[in-house]
Amino acid sequence: MSEAIPGRLAPSPVDQRLPLLQLLLVGFQHVLLMYGGAVAVPLIVGQAAGLSREEIAFLINADLLVAGIATLVQSLGLGPIGIRMPVMMGASFAAVGSMVVMAGMPGVGINGIFGATIAAGLFGMLIAPFMSRIVRFFPPLVTGTVITSIGMSLFPVAINWAGGGSEAGSHYGAPEFLILSSVVLLTILLISRFMTGLWVNISVLLGLGLGYLLAACFGMVDLGGMDSRPWFDVVTPLHFGVPEFHLAPVLAMCLVVVIIFVESTGMFLALGKVTDTEISPQRLRRGLLCDAGASFFAGFFNTFTHSSFAQNIGLVQMTGVRSRYVTATAGVLLIGFSLVPKVAFLVASIPPAVLGGAGIAMFGMVASSGIRILQEADIGDRRNQLLIAVSIGMGMVPVVRPDFFANLPHWLEPITHSGIAMTSIWAVALNLLFNMCGQDRQHLCGSHSH
Template sequence: MLPVALQHVMVMYAGAIAVPLIVGGAMKLSPAEIAYLVNADLFAAGIVTLIQCLGIWKFGIRMPVIMGVTFAAVGPMVAMANSGLGLTHIYGAVIASGLFTVLVAPVFGKLVRFFPPVVTGTIIAVIGITLLKVGITWAGGGAKAADFGSAQNIGMATLVLVVILAISKFGRGFLGNVSVLVGLIVGYLVAMPLGMVHFDHVNEASWFSAIMPFHFGLPQFEIGSIISLSLVMIVVMVESTGMFLALGELCKRKVDAEDISRGLRTDGIGTVIGGVFNTFPYTSFSQNIGLVGMTGVRSRWAVACSGVILLIFGLFPKMGAIIASIPQAVLGGAGICMFGMVAATGIKILQRVNFESRTNLLIVAISVGLGMIPMLAPDFFHSLPSWTAPLTHSGITLAAVSAVLLNAFFNRAQTEEEIEKELMHSAHSAGAE
């Protein structure tokens, strides 16, 4: 369980620490304060991951879901910082938007009937394609790397990818389950003598850091900031719904309205926990869905173990700094494999769709096209009001909204009985094959 759990943490770590680094920089915090934000982020991520995986009362989807800070909130939070609002105002908005999410989660949970295979397949495929951009950027060495796309970076990503593929083909049992971890370790060991691994942050990191509630002061509640982050959380819930359905597909488990409600409530309570412990809104990390597909390990207990590791990393920063020293080119080799797996899962779901109907082709075509806009033309919506950014800057959200609305227009929303019948038919067809 421990190697599988560590594998999940290594995959999500770069994304997990990026948001506190960005917001801390925008707030002009000292290096020590930014380091505290990172530690608090890992600590809270561990707590929320445990709730999501294990479940407490009506919280937690009880599936292998790892939680991390959402990038969707970065723009509004940086805007708050640039307008002169302090961290306490941001945390007030974070807590309030989290409570808002908890309250509306049951309503979102009932929208599952608007997500037949033509919608879920499209959304999941777009999630994978969007993530592939991240994996390719890692493989090149990172977005701001001076040697981006160098032969060394591409060679390192290729080495990791080859190791993962070789183990996936020839490995059996436990070894096959940790193919990504082995690939990352091999890449890391090869990168060290090549001078690609730097231990400066490891040496600077403290051995222990206590994470205290309201470290930066009591939260302050400003209505404009609360509305802004509440809109972000609506976007987060749309994306999370698609991710839960994708994970259900990989875990061979039907995800119903109550499952989605419990998962979304955890996004909300996790965001409240984030505000209390000096960090930001939380969501399900889509990077790790691909890892479930790659390894075939569907155990929620393994990812709960990842939550414990994140807790430890938050309290013992030097351990987390070691993981942070993994070169991005090494992560890229694994990322291409895992994120492509998410896209392939979406394509697999679309195989169930009746494409003899031209309207279904239109739903997929238009939704995928809209989902690609933020990735292929980032400035496409630059003339729209700033409050639309959470929607227009997310290809996943654009694709989800488009697919749901077009399906409702062409096919109308399915009843629960129709969904059950379609799922039974799909399962029967898969069994026959």
């Protein structure tokens, strides 16, 4: 790590430079954690658009390339773009519902989705400076509520993985899946309890590695099709042809970008708390500009809207490694994987049950981080308790019953299908009602609650 120079302040935790081995190991942990999500979006959209297996494989590699470049820019910065914090970027789930609908629209198809992604990225870059001013509406009461909701919204993902994932079918919850996920979780817990230093920092990687070996012994690692994948392949822009621009898809994707900005704001503020870093409006603007710029760039490189990944904040919290150079290293690894399809295929072969054991620990850490932040707010106030209860309750609606809002217009799906967006909107609105504009409060409308 870098040392403090006499007469100068010690470097911020996010600016610390770690030994190369630690950078690679912790960076690889970040890649393993977000890889499933990064692969899932192109898989779902590719299948909805009726693409062949080879075309879907190309979509996945394209997503890895853009995710790697966006992660590098977000972590290290490029001029006025990039939050310069340990952030992992990838294809956003907020857009999946809208893109599946677009894939089935006559005359739209995959090129219409890419066109909508480019237009939405440009729209995002135009509104990012204005969106960055909303940081004042996210005091600890709101931030803690949103972060707790992020963790709780991710729990079903971890639990689904632990039971064997959606591909387990009738074997879901089989003993071998439960044993695998339990071994991974137990390994992480024991290392965190009895080891120190680097071992604790890579506890998730060690748990995943042991789980992978055990899964291979159970015959649960499927490497079928790996031989047909090339060793080296370069992602070319406009692989599927010229992007097409249609009004309805463009408007729908612009709404998605606004939702991504709301989610990212909550995540950046969460990361600020985890890393003891102030998220100023200027810093937030740089982060949102990277989200939007990545989406604009992604449309030309055969992939979709990008945003920061919430689950990786849990890894930062759990390992205590807050250096942005770790995620920059992970970005380089993602770019490398995009060039070597066989390696990407190998990482994708990690059974969901193995990821589930790690997910339970890390996603829980996100929720516990939110609860810790809520302690900074006046949660003895009954109205603030009501704000937390209703906001988290509304955020759980799409998690508990994804079809609850099925009869509402499709263009609302980016909001109604996102627990994070639902919690954010309700928490901000209720904080405005209870704490910022209340006539019975002894401070002016626009100030924060104590």
